[in-house]
Amino acid sequence: MVDDGLDRGGRGIIADPLAEARAIVPVLCTEAPKIEALGQLTPTVVDALHARGLYRTLLPGQLNGYGVGIETFVKIMEVLAAADASTAWCVGQASGCSMAAGYVEPEIAQKIWGDDPRGVLAWGFQVEGRAKVVPGGYLVRGKWAFGSGGHHATWMGGHCHVELPDGSLLSGSDGKPIERTMLFRQEQLTWFSTWDVVGLRGTGSDTYTVTGLFVPEAYTVRRDVAEERRIDDPFYQFSTTSAYSCGFAGVSMGIARGMLDALKQLAQTKQPSHTARMLRDSPVMHHLIAQNEAVLRSARAFVLEAIRDGEACIRRDGALDLEAKVMMRLASTTAIQRAKQVAEFAYHEAGATAIFASNAFERKMRDIHASAQQVQGRTGHIESCGQYFLGLNPTARFI
Numbered sequence: 001m002v003d004d005g006l007d008r009g010g011r012g013i014i015a016d017p018l019a020e021a022r023a024i025v026p027v028l029c030t031e032a033p034k035i036e037a038l039g040q041l042t043p044t045v046v047d048a049l050h051a052r053g054l055y056r057t058l059l060p061g062q063l064n065g066y067g068v069g070i071e072t073f074v075k076i077m078e079v080l081a082a083a084d085a086s087t088a089w090c091v092g093q094a095s096g097c098s099m100a101a102g103y104v105e106p107e108i109a110q111k112i113w114g115d116d117p118r119g120v121l122a123w124g125f126q127v128e129g130r131a132k133v134v135p136g137g138y139l140v141r142g143k144w145a146f147g148s149g150g151h152h153a154t155w156m157g158g159h160c161h162v163e164l165p166d167g168s169l170l171s172g173s174d175g176k177p178i179e180r181t182m183l184f185r186q187e188q189l190t191w192f193s194t195w196d197v198v199g200l201r202g203t204g205s206d207t208y209t210v211t212g213l214f215v216p217e218a219y220t221v222r223r224d225v226a227e228e229r230r231i232d233d234p235f236y237q238f239s240t241t242s243a244y245s246c247g248f249a250g251v252s253m254g255i256a257r258g259m260l261d262a263l264k265q266l267a268q269t270k271q272p273s274h275t276a277r278m279l280r281d282s283p284v285m286h287h288l289i290a291q292n293e294a295v296l297r298s299a300r301a302f303v304l305e306a307i308r309d310g311e312a313c314i315r316r317d318g319a320l321d322l323e324a325k326v327m328m329r330l331a332s333t334t335a336i337q338r339a340k341q342v343a344e345f346a347y348h349e350a351g352a353t354a355i356f357a358s359n360a361f362e363r364k365m366r367d368i369h370a371s372a373q374q375v376q377g378r379t380g381h382i383e384s385c386g387q388y389f390l391g392l393n394p395t396a397r398f399i
Helices: 017-023 025-038 043-051 070-083 085-102 106-114 240-267 284-316 323-348 351-353 360-373 381-390
Strands: 122-123 129-134 137-144 155-163 179-184 190-192 207-216
Touching: 017 025, 017 070, 025 043, 025 070, 025 085, 025 240, 043 085, 070 085, 070 190, 070 240, 085 106, 085 240, 085 360, 106 179, 122 207, 129 179, 137 155, 137 179, 179 207, 240 284, 240 360, 284 323, 323 351, 323 360, 323 381, 351 360
Parallel strands: 122 155, 129 155
Antiparallel strands: 129 137, 137 207, 155 179, 190 207
């Protein structure tokens, strides 16, 4: 770890992660083009994230984490994404994965995160794994894509269906196959370079595989299942879906914020062709800037309100009720869509300036569209929320 002389209060973690996110913004702005070219975070950025403890935002204090909750997590995502979306995305993914700490035995959590100051868990999205039950654990084979930030993780996860000795799949009470996540070390897998994309190029979201790997039972986790929860803290009444949806909404809002602020700065000096005044002096621009500030800020306020209402629900009832889950889903999906709208406005109004790779508009525009394509931004989530408001039971599992 980088020795930066910071006082970490005896826990290995400093007190204010939001302040630390702001502190590394100059580093991210400098490194962003290099991240884009490399296709993953640069060593300088990874070192800075570890030095500031930003991979540990959602980890509890006993694992040398901040344990600050989802609202602060969203604000951190915004700050990082305004400077470099790929960095924010990787931190957001690892933070969501770190919620697995609440569902493994304490000694395993300590080994993955507590004993290693650079301990990071990441995993991919698609479930293409099988974990065959054998004495003491599972024999695992699988292939997983979208391994965002995985190249810098010490541990990786593979979501698997559980195969019983007779070859059948273990199913839940609803008859659907149970998904269990296998945890294994970075050196136990094989990476394949598949991340050739338009935006978020620096996340290194490649594909990885394992074949015939034995994983002990203790190194497996079934997320968001109350019977397997090991940390009795109200925070873990939030699901990993809650963390991902709000966190990635924060990424999109941060990108939009970065573009809107860049447009305001550009307006101070740009005189569009065929006009006699600066962009900042245009009454049309006055109206549009204010309008888009309102769009972005109202979307952000909805997200933060939904999180706070969720926290109040947990304090009152001991768990999130369906309405709290629906509102967090509606707020986060809406925020992603509104952020894209604001980013497109900023890009368009920047004119020909925005099309050059020498400025950040072009890269951020690609990043916001890649961000909005992820599962958290799906328009179908709005339908599920509408089902709830009309007295129906939402059909989507992402609520």
